[in-house]
Amino acid sequence: MADLNALLRDLDAEGAELEGLVTGLPPGDWARQTPAAGWTIAHQIGHLAWTDEVATLAATDARTGGTAFTDLLTEAAPRVDTFVDEAATEAAGTPVPELLNRWRRARTALTEALRTVPGDAKVPWFGPPMRPGSMATARLMETWAHGQDVADTLGVRREPTDRLRAVAHIGVRTRDFAYSVRGLPAPTDEFRVELTAPSGAVWSWGPEGAAQRVTGPALDFCLLVTQRRHPDDLALRTTGPEAAEWLTLAQAFAGPPGSGRKPGSFA
Structure with missing residues (x-):
């Protein structure tokens, strides 16, 4: 960082x-x-x-x-x-x-x-x-x-900025926490996360050859890990079942699991 x-x-x-x-x-x-x-x-x-x-x-x-x-x-x-x-x-x-x-x-x-x-x-x-x-x-x-x-x-649409890198970073780093607060075992292998920044840069975490992958817009990933949008409403793509499961659990904030948002809440 x-x-x-x-x-x-x-x-x-x-x-x-x-x-x-x-x-x-x-x-x-x-x-x-x-x-x-x-x-x-x-x-x-x-x-x-x-x-x-x-x-x-x-x-x-x-x-x-x-x-x-x-x-x-x-x-x-x-x-x-x-x-x-x-x-x-x-x-x-x-x-x-x-x-x-x-x-x-x-x-x-x-x-x-x-x-x-x-x-x-x-x-x-x-x-x-x-x-x-x-x-x-x-x-x-x-x-x-x-x-x-x-x-x-x-009803305001904020223009995303590359300040989102910090949000995405903590979202990646809290992967195992999201499992632990639900009493679930975290995956043993690292995931690859590749996100397109508002500026067009590509931000990445984890090994390039990881079997479990998440890709897509950085804004969508940040909305996911802060539970401000439902996964179904975001343009995030996954490879592997564990990565797909993570999208349903992810949370970057401390405390108990949040209830998140319903699908289509802000369509």
């Missing part, structure tokens, strides 16, 4: 693009239901603000040896299945200007915090600890995915 500074520039750009979608929306639009069940546009932005704040705590702990993030996990443990939704709901209840300002501050603070993490340190998180670059990649993925929910709600 790209170096940390490049990833942080892409993360900033992704946040700015989404902010451009929601800035100036009438207050009533912030209450519109998005494809994520029970979440309005305000929930989506509130969730991003909260997770950026929590990621900043984690990055600061990685630099200072503090325990703010682990203390938060301990406090939330009795509500492990609900505390993320609770935080989004609480944030969604704040006035729109306040919520937008909160998200702007959180994005800026996270960028600054990740830049100061020592090179040999890992940032604690809800899953395995991550290097700062991996955390920036994860935050970019989530910003893009929730931005897709907002765009779908507003």
Whole structure:
């Protein structure tokens, strides 16, 4: 993947693009239901603000040896299945200007915090600890995915960019995770993934001679691994039964398996 500074520039750009979608929306639009069940546009932005704040705590702990993030996990443990939704709901209840300002501050603070993490340190998180670059990649993925929910709600088609490489990368790297959260054994062999970027470049992962293969547009792969589209609605091609099965399981985000989208939801 790209170096940390490049990833942080892409993360900033992704946040700015989404902010451009929601800035100036009438207050009533912030209450519109998005494809994520029970979440309005305000929930989506509130969730991003909260997770950026929590990621900043984690990055600061990685630099200072503090325990703010682990203390938060301990406090939330009795509500492990609900505390993320609770935080989004609480944030969604704040006035729109306040919520937008909160998200702007959180994005800026996270960028600054990740830049100061020592090179040999890992940032604690809800899953395995991550290097700062991996955390920036994860935050970019989530910003893009929730931005897709907002765009779908507003009926906006976003122009894809090569920032999608980070989303695709984490989608490939989380293959085995998608199996483990379902209690299934992961395939033993590596897959070959070849994707056509928005710029026309070809991005690839895995050995060229792999028997199990996934090919197609990078945008479609990113929509798949973030579960923003049903596999039937995407122009992805597979070779081999294990690769085909993966398309039905893939998820780039932490937590339990998502319900995904129904076929034809955004035809």
